[in-house]
Amino acid sequence: DAKTTQPPSMDCAEGRAANLPCNHSTISGNEYVYWYRQIHSQGPQYIIHGLKNNETNEMASLIITEDRKSSTLILPHATLRDTAVYYCIVRTTGANSKLTFGKGITLSVRP
Amino acid sequence: DSGVTQTPKHLITATGQRVTLRCSPRSGDLSVYWYQQSLDQGLQFLIQYYNGEERAKGNILERFSAQQFPDLHSELNLSSLELGDSALYFCASSPLQGTGELFFGEGSRLTVL
Numbered sequence: 001d002a003k004t005t006q007p008p009s010m011d012c013a014e015g016r017a018a019n020l021p022c023n024h025s026t027i028s029g030n031e032y033v034y035w036y037r038q039i040h041s042q043g044p045q046y047i048i049h050g051l052k053n054n055e056t057n058e059m060a061s062l063i064i065t066e067d068r069k070s071s072t073l074i075l076p077h078a079t080l081r082d083t084a085v086y087y088c089i090v091r092t093t094g095a096n097s098k099l100t101f102g103k104g105i106t107l108s109v110r111p
Numbered sequence: 112d113s114g115v116t117q118t119p120k121h122l123i124t125a126t127g128q129r130v131t132l133r134c135s136p137r138s139g140d141l142s143v144y145w146y147q148q149s150l151d152q153g154l155q156f157l158i159q160y161y162n163g164e165e166r167a168k169g170n171i172l173e174r175f176s177a178q179q180f181p182d183l184h185s186e187l188n189l190s191s192l193e194l195g196d197s198a199l200y201f202c203a204s205s206p207l208q209g210t211g212e213l214f215f216g217e218g219s220r221l222t223v224l
Contacts, residue, residue: 034211043113043201043215044154087154091211096167099144099211101154 004088004102011108018075020105022088025069031090033064034099035073039084044101047073047086078109114138115216117202123222129190132219136183136204142166143185144205144213145177149198160185192223 005023012018024033034049048055048062050071055062061074075082087104091097114137124130136143145157147170156169160179171177174192179185189196199220203213 032211038154041199041218043115043203043217044213045113045215046212049211089211093211096159097211098156098159098167098169099213100156101146103153 004090006086006088006102006105008103009106009108011110012078014080014109014111015077018078018082018107018109020073020075020086020088020107021070022073022105023070024088024090027068027090028092031092033062033068033071034089034091035060035062036087036089036099036101037082037084038087038104039081044087075107078107080109080111083107083109113214113216115202115204115214117200117216117219119219120217121220121222123224124192125224126192126194128192128223129188130192130221132187132189132200132202132221134185134187134202134204134216136185136202137206137214140204140206140214141183142205142207143179143183144203145171145185145187146201146203146215147198148201148218149195152198154201157187189221192221194223197221197223 035047036044038044064071085104116135141162157171159167177187199218201218203215
């Protein structure tokens, strides 16, 4: 699976949009981009995933560039409860494909 | 609540001992995954089972073993424990083999003294 690069941390103000970047320049055609988050030692939580089209669900939006070498997770109205480590993961859909977590980006939402 | 149940939540034991961590997946989920999270290593994939069969193996030590039972619950056995085995152990489940949408439990925190 392709490697991802994320800044170590970022912050945003409560109520504003949080835009979390991820680089995956070696992504191949059959690899999906997944986002998870982990709130303070709780179990990781699935957020969203996509292949090449932009995706939106009740939690977030995922914007993938046309060349698929980078993506952005958008939390439209960040709250204090969104403070967490966010993991960007690239993965194929094979039956034995693993979900490999990197260091992630720590998002701090300030009041 | 993800629907994945892990027991025990906390466990303190001594070096050289053996422990068993238990995971009940979400109802209907056939795949179970085990992850280890320590302070210096982050989240590390250990092993995956699908409907009772081992499907993928990660950085699992030989002192560790796992299995998935016919009722789909899974157990992770850790033996000859060392101080470095202190970590959070997470179980996750998913309904399919190939999906990357996993549902994680709240973890079992193991402390080896």
